[in-house]
Amino acid sequence: MKPLDAIIVGGGVIGSSIAYYMSARGMKVILLERDRVGSQASSAAAGMLAAQAEIHEAGPMFDLARASRGLFPQLATDLSELTGIDIGLKRKGLLRVAVTDADVAEIQRTLAFQKTAGEQAEWLSTEQVRQREPSISSEIRGAMFVGEDSQVDAPELCSAFAHAAAVLGAQIKEFTEVKSLLLDQGRISGVMTSEGTLYSDRVIIASGTWSGPLLAQARLTCPIYPVKGECFSVLSHTPLIQSTIFSHGCYLVPKKGGRIVIGATAQAHCYDRKVSLGGISKLLEASKHLLPGIIEAEWEKAWSGLRPQTLDGLPYLGEHPHWKGLYAATGHYRNGILLSPMTGKLVADWAEGKTEKDLSLDSYRVDRHENVHLKKEGVPS
Structure with missing residues (x-):
């Protein structure tokens, strides 16, 4: 053998x-x-x-992340052919949303870095964001749209x-x-x-x-130490967003069937996987500020995971x-x-x-x- x-x-x-x-x-x-x-x-x-x-600056993580992202389209096809499993690769881009003046300045610096690195990214005004995603709050200051950033069903x-x-x-x-x-x-x-x-x-x-x-x-x-992250998901018959929405307070990731995943808290050095009301409350408030219509969505579930962090x-x-x-x-x-x-x-x-x-x-x-x-x-x- x-x-x-x-x-x-x-x-x-x-x-x-x-x-x-x-x-x-x-x-x-x-x-x-x-x-x-x-x-x-x-x-x-x-x-x-x-x-x-x-990722906001040049370095080893930026290079590794871009190289790995580039493998997903062919990988999705190969895995589906071998197993019949659809990994849910969705290439609708990502909006990194600015809520404050400080957010705007930080995102503009990131945009400048992306262009220097030869990557595609663009600044969208509030009106342009809402043309793309009508359900987004009118109170945002704008967003960086990254067309190549995508998502899968983990x-x-x-x-x-x-x-x-x-x-x-x-x-x-x-x-x-x-x-x-x-x-x-x-x-x-x-x-x-x-x-x-x-x-x-x-x-x-x-x-x-x-x-x-x-x-x-x-x-x-x-x-290596654990960082506990809490998330929840909702269901909506009416499509609320097409692209992934990312901000300092939370992210919203649209999945198939009208499902949206909202995350995530971060509690370092915690092995306790219980989901806390406090953590979910913060995510609820942050998600409502970005996407007011989410209050009409149906609650699905909440969960947590332990992410392995290094120094x-x-x-x-x-x-x-x-x-x-x-x-x-x-x-x-x-x-x-x-x-x-x-x-x-x-x-x-x-x-x-x-x-x-x-x-x-x-x-x-x-x-x-x-x-x-x-x-x-x-x-x-």
Whole structure:
């Protein structure tokens, strides 16, 4: 029997993407998830692909986000053909709305940066915004319209990645917790799980908020902490918006069937997934100011998720500097959905010995916070 080319720890959108891209290249992989696939942050996300609207300056995140956004059109077709799952790619653009003078000034700076970077974005007056989206409040000051920023249905994307990986030969094991890493003589050889031991000379840690303890076993402390985000959704028979609406107070993401997702609060270092009345109240008020007609919509539901944040806001991507074959692909915070295709592609490239020519990945190094302790017993130097 062919040995495993990789063990992927974590069945969210990042781990599922990695399983898909590696399987698509003929590699034999197993995906391990302690709960259900896509049951954590991936199922809670609104699915925005805001490569331009949420990033205000040049840098590694801007480059990675744009590259990943560009993979979605073909990806949607490929996943649909393999699985029959429609990931809900909706390319109606995004409006980053200005409510105050300070918002206007900030957005104008972002517009100038976007043009310098060669991206398409335009300023719309209040009247122009309302021509495009008549239900938007007349009290806004204008908006930046980004035609290339789009959205998907996040739970469907994660499900499609996992199903496609399985179609291509990947093993998917849910309710299987990884207890420890098997490390010996400068390389990894597998993992010990709640269901037994698995062997492979390549292990990828992609378990989001829960990645830290496993990486710590390899003397690598990648500071990752949860940021609780609360959201709610409503239903409207009358279409209220076509484009995604984004502001400092909240975002509104229109889905199929007249559904709108509204989010999201941000509470750092919180593992409590209960939805608070206070959090939802703030989102309700903010959404009413942007879209007054939303008060006539029918309440659907509320939920929360734990987004994995890092000290500098950048994910950890790459191989452990001292334990060969151990990789991290974690800490994507709010950008897990957006960055999932490129992350999966990068890990598959590394497995084939390829290097990325068009992106600089130095800023994502797993040891960039100098938390690898070389002098401890058992760590190769």
